[in-house]
Amino acid sequence: MPSIINEPKLDFKDVLLRPKRSTLKSRSEVELTREFKFKNSKRTYSGIPVVASNMDTVGTFEMADKLAEAGLFTTMHKHYSIDQWKDFGATRPVSIFDHVAISSGISENDWNKLTAVCEALPQLNAICLDVANGYSETFVDFIRKVREQFPRHTIFAGNVVTGEMVEELLLAGADCVKVGIGPGSVCTTRKKAGVGYPQLSAVLECADAAHGLNGHVMSDGGCTNPGDVAKAFGAGADFVMMGGLFAGHDQSGGELIERDGRKFKLFYGMSSDTAMKKHHGAVAEYRASEGKTITIPYRGDVTNTVLDLLGGIRSACTYTGSRTLKELPKRTTFIRVTQQTNDMYNPYEVATAPKSG
Ligand code: 5GP
Numbered sequence: 488m489p490s491i492i493n494e495p496k497l498d499f500k501d502v503l504l505r506p507k508r509s510t511l512k513s514r515s516e517v518e519l520t521r522e523f524k525f526k527n528s529k530r531t532y533s534g535i536p537v538v539a540s541n542m543d544t545v546g547t548f549e550m551a552d553k554l555a556e557a558g559l560f561t562t563m564h565k566h567y568s569i570d571q572w573k574d575f576g577a578t579r580p581v582s583i584f585d586h587v588a589i590s591s592g593i594s595e596n597d598w599n600k601l602t603a604v605c606e607a608l609p610q611l612n613a614i615c616l617d618v619a620n621g622y623s624e625t626f627v628d629f630i631r632k633v634r635e636q637f638p639r640h641t642i643f644a645g646n647v648v649t650g651e652m653v654e655e656l657l658l659a660g661a662d663c664v665k666v667g668i669g670p671g672s673v674c675t676t677r678k679k680a681g682v683g684y685p686q687l688s689a690v691l692e693c694a695d696a697a698h699g700l701n702g703h704v705m706s707d708g709g710c711t712n713p714g715d716v717a718k719a720f721g722a723g724a725d726f727v728m729m730g731g732l733f734a735g736h737d738q739s740g741g742e743l744i745e746r747d748g749r750k751f752k753l754f755y756g757m758s759s760d761t762a763m764k765k766h767h768g769a770v771a772e773y774r775a776s777e778g779k780t781i782t783i784p785y786r787g788d789v790t791n792t793v794l795d796l797l798g799g800i801r802s803a804c805t806y807t808g809s810r811t812l813k814e815l816p817k818r819t820t821f822i823r824v825t826q827q828t829n830d831m832y833n834p835y836e837v838a839t840a841p842k843s844g
Pocket of ligand 1: 540541542619646667669670671672673674675676707708709710728729730731732755756757758759777778779
């Protein structure tokens, strides 16, 4: 018989951070830089753990240039060629490689490209292994293979949403597990496949599992404003990845469109029809597209967005009395502000409840 989890699982919108007594005088006193020592690569990371997603409209070389300047991280999209990577390596300072990862899928072609780029660019030290469904055995085997070939590279891998799979990926060789199935702004998995997990609960549960093994987690998707990013950190995410919040800028990919004198940029999911036609020539017959294509208002240089984003996180730290981002989860109490839909409206109760007064 199918089983049902009755305990409520929550999204970012379902909670708020409760303010706490604070001795901080201003947001500028908050330290957002974090230092991590990774479980398997043994590398140390130092930076602001806010990450641009490896979507071709977001994770671009130009985005990495700007975000690295501010201490943020970029996972590059999978469609750069080996030559483009060589050019990137030849024209950027070595220091940028503390803030970027190459992304890869798990096909033979992906493996060949990954090994070629890593061989050509010894300064590259982080790899993001990214599949829509991180629950397959093939994925776990691929992580093992990459760990064996690249013992000193930091490996980000996902996506999954449950503690036991976080543990499995860490034990296979990942350093930081990406968490999120279905929350993305241009993702349609919850509708197309009926699969998903509310993101705040996924992060809470996965962070707990990862930290128990000295591993890390990256919350991926579902942040629609800086407050959501603060909630993800409050729930225990070590890194927070976002697509939509970094889309629409000069540094983002995606066509610029002018309509009635206003500018927009195209933003689409990596398994949308748009992306599949662009990179593979067509939508594969056996799979439904699980991403959509939207236009978002053009937002100019990403620098202003970064300031706004970091300002929001600093503010959350100030309200909760967290002098550093590291302290935020320890000082987090979430207040649940929504009810499950069936609590709010039960037609049977409405029909039969005794009238008051
Ligand atoms: P956002 O920050 O825009 O809410 O979410 C970004 C995340 O959505 C990405 O990092 C990735 O995990 C996920 N994503 C990107 N494209 C697609 C897609 O086409 N389908 C699905 N299911 N998820 C996607």
